[in-house]
Amino acid sequence: MEPFKFCTRLTLTEVTGRKAYNTAELLEGIKAADDAVIYHHTHRFIKQSHHLVPEGANDFAYWVANTLQADRLGEELTSIDIVQYHSLTDIKNAFVKMLERHIAENLGPMRTVAPGREFHFMRAIRFSLPTECSASDYAGFIECLRKVSVSSLYLHVFEARLRPPYGVDDFSHWFRINFNDEIVGREISRLDPYSYTLEGLRQRIIRILEKRHAEVSRA
Amino acid sequence: MPKIDEYAAAAGVNAIEELKAIASRLKNKTILNVNSTAVGGGVAEILSRMLPMMTELGIKPRWELIKGGEDFYAVTKKFHNALHGTPQKLTPSDFQLYRDTIKTNMESINLDADIALIHDPQPAGLIDKKPAGAKWVWRCHIDLSNRQQDVWDFLHGYVSRYDAAVISAPSFSQELPIKQFQVPPSIDPLADKNRELTHTEISEIMQRLEIPLDKPLITQVSRFDRLKDPMGVIEAFKKIQPYVTARLLLVGGSADDDPEGAQVLAEVRAAAEGNPDIIVLCLPPTSNVEINAIQRASAVILQKSLKEGFGLTVSEALWKGKPVIAGAAGGIPLQITHKYSGILTRTIEGTAYWMKRLLHEPDYARKLGENGREHVRENFLLIRHLRDYLLLALYLESGRKDFIHL
DSSP states (O other): OOOEEEEEEEEEEEEEEEEESSHHHHHHHHHHOOHHHHHHHHHHHHHHTTTSOOOOSSHHHHHHHHTSOOHHHHHHHHTOOGGGOSSHHHHHHHHHHHHHHHHHHOOSOOOOOOTTSOEEEEEEEEEEEEEEEEESSHHHHHHHHHHSOHHHHHHHHTGGGGSSSTTOOHHHHHHHHHHOOHHHHHHHHTOOTTTSOHHHHHHHHHHHHHHHHHHHHHO | OOOGGGGHHHHOHHHHHHHHHHHHTTTTOEEEEEESOSSSSHHHHHHHHHHHHHHHTTOEEEEEEOOOOHHHHHHHHHHHHHHHTOOOOOOHHHHHHHHHHHHHHHHHSOOOOSEEEEESSTTGGGGGGOOTTOEEEEEOOSOOTTOOHHHHHHHHHHHTTSSEEEESSGGGOOOOSSEEEEOOOOBOTTSTTTSOOOHHHHHHHHHHTTOOOSSOEEEEESOSOGGGOHHHHHHHHHHHTTTOOOEEEEEEOOOTTOHHHHHHHHHHHHHHTTOTTEEEEEOOTTOHHHHHHHHHHOSEEEEOOSSOSSOTHHHHHHHTTOOEEEESOTTHHHHOOBTTTBEEESSHHHHHHHHHHHHHOHHHHHHHHHHHHHHHHHHSBHHHHHHHHHHHHHHHHTTOOSEEEO
C-alpha cells in the first residue's frame, strides 16, 4: 500500500497590473484571465479567511458586493459554488456567463468605482511542498490531520478536485483505493467549504474518520 | 537575536516547518540585499532581523549599502518624495549626480550573488552592473500610485531591466515590462514593539507615563501629521463624549525636527485644552516597549489616516488583539476586512459612530480583535515575509513556472 503523503500548498502573488472599475471591465478581465488568475481569486479567499466565518466565496463576488455595491450581482456571484467544478476553465466560464447575463439585463448606466477602489487582477504562482506527515492507516491519518496546516487540508480536500481523478478529493480517493472504503468519500464530498472555517472542516473530517475507524475496527 | 524556532508560538509550527523546507532548496545560495542605510527606517529594521534568519536556514545572505554624499541623498530624498506624490523640482544635474554616484558605487560594492534584492530608488541604477546569470529583484517599498512622471520615467529605464519587481500592495503597481509580485511588509512579533508583556510590565509603564486607567482608553499612536488626522480624531471623540465614559490618548513623537509636526502638535494641544479626558503624549523615538504597553492597555485603537503608505501600525495594534478603527487608505484595507477584522472608516462621523459602538459592544470588539490578530498571524508576520522572498527566489531560479513542485 502506498502511504498517504501530506503535502502543502504555498502561493506567491503576482500583480498583473490589470484593473477593473465596473462590471464590464471585470467581465473583460475574467475573459482574458488564465488559470493562475482564476485560481488566485477563487481559491485564495477561503484560505485567507479561514479564521473568519466565510462571507464571500471569491474575490469577484466580494468586490462586487462590498465595493461596487451591486448587491444582487454580488449575491449571484457568491452563489457560484467553485468546488462543484472540475476545472478552472469551467469556474471561469461560470463567472463569464453570469456577468454577461447581468450586463445584458442591465443596459443602463454602469456603476463605476473611484480610483483606489478598483479591482486588481492577480495571479497565484503555486508551490507544492511535501510535509513530514504520512499515514498508512486510519489512526495515523487522523494523527496527521491534527498536525498539518490548513493549507494542506485545503490542497487535499478542495484543490484536488481540479486534477485527475477530477471531482474527487485526495482523502476519499486514498481510502477508496486502499481500504475499499466508499463511506469516507461520500461523507467528505458532502462537506461545504462555505459553511465552515478550515479549522471547522479539519474537526469535521477528524470526526468522520474517527467514526469510520471505530466502525471498521468493530467489523 | 531570536532563533527561528522561537517564532513558532507566534507564526505556528507549520509555518516554521514550511520555511525550513523552502530554505533547504536554497541552501548555500547567496542572497544580496542593497539599500541605503544600516540603521533607522523600516527596510534596515526588517533586514537586520531577517538576515540572521537566512543564515540560520543555511542561506548565505549579504548586505551592502550604497554610499553617497549629502548632495546624493538630497537628490534621492527628492526622488522619494516625488514618487510618494509630493511635487519636486528635479534638474538635469540632479539626475547626472545620481548616475555618477551609482557609477562610483559599482566600482566599490561587491555585487556577486545568486539573487539580489535591491531596495528602493537609491541603488536601483546598480542594475547596469548585474553579473551574468544572477537574478535581480527591485524591491520597492514606496506607494507609486501618485508618482511624479519625470522621476518615474528616469527610474523606469533601470527598473525595467530587472528580473522582477516587488511591491507592497497591488495599488502600488505600475506598467512595467517585467513581472511584479506583491510582498507586503511585516511586523516582528518578538521585537520590543510587539512582544508579549505581563500585566505588571504594562501597569508599571502606564504608571511611569502617568496615564490613568480608570476609564477605557481610545488610542491613536502616530506622528503629529495632518495626514494622520489627529484633529479629526479629537473631533470624533468630542462627539461621543456625552454618551461614553472613556479617555482619548494621542501618542506621537516630540516633532522637534519637524516644523510642520510642531505646528500640528500645537493645534492638537489647543483642541485638547480644558478637556480632562483627552491626553496628548510625546515620546522619544526609542519608546518601543512603552508604545507596546499603551496599545495593550487600550480598549480601542485608532489609525485615522487620510493618506497612508502601508500603515503597518495597524498590524501592530491588531497583533495585540485590539479592535482597530482605521482610515481606508493605502495598505490599510489589506490589513482590515471591514466588520470582520476591524473597522474601516472614511469620515469623522463614521469614526465617532464606531468608537461608541465598540465601547458599548465589548464582545463584538473582542471578536474583531481576535480575527484581526489571526489575520496578522497569517499575513503580516516576519516569517511570512521571509517565506515570500524565498518563494520568489525559487521561482526565479526554477525557470519561472506557474506550478512548482518542491
